[in-house]
Amino acid sequence: MDLGALGQRIQRLRRERSLTLQELAEQSGVSVSMLSAVERGGKAPTVVVLDRIAGGLGVRLAVLVSEPEAERVIVRRAAEQDVVDEPGGWQRTILTPVVPGVNFEWIRSTLPPGCTPGSYPAYAPGSHEFIFVESGSVELTIDGERTVALGEGDSIYLAADVTLEYANRSAEPCTYYVAALIMRPRDAGTRFTT
Secondary structure (H helix, E strand, C coil): CCHHHHHHHHHHHHHHCCCCHHHHHHHHCCCHHHHHHHHHCCCCCCHHHHHHHHHHHCCCHHHHHCCCHHHHCCCCCHHHCEEEECHHHCEEEECCCCCCCCCEEEEEEEECCCCCCEEECCCCCCCEEEEEEEECEEEEEECCCEEEEEECCCEEEEECCCCEEEECCCCCCEEEEEEEECCCCCCCCCCCCC
16 A cells, blocks of 8 residues: 555545544544654554544545545556667557556567667566567577577567567567566666566
């Protein structure tokens, strides 16, 4: 749970009701110091404390802990997608919206004929990547040891705690998609996912 977002939600509901911290403390049976710490996101309240705060605000507990609809649905229009043009004609488009706290990316990449963009460092253990080739072919080298060739319609899953190298050794461009669930970002100073 995002304690900062929870605190902001409680503070917003309190202010909408024109309640001071003292008044909410009296109505909820939760101390002013605890309420203040929760609103600042500095303290993780127990379920009992959250239930008391909800009662003091006159809302159900679920209202405090569920994400507002505006945060549950995020649309990223085509014009807002990040397009990264790399040397050698390699192009990546980041298709997914940025969602705070969610390290998931869905990327469309196009490798021109003969393009070998380089090596990408491993993610933390527990990260996952799925790759699907829409057109053309791509060769993946995993941890510098194993090479896998993928053609149109092929897909692969791999634990993303390995280094990856991509290469298009054909005379045709290759378009592929990467869906990555990342346990943490790659080290600072490295490129984003493939």
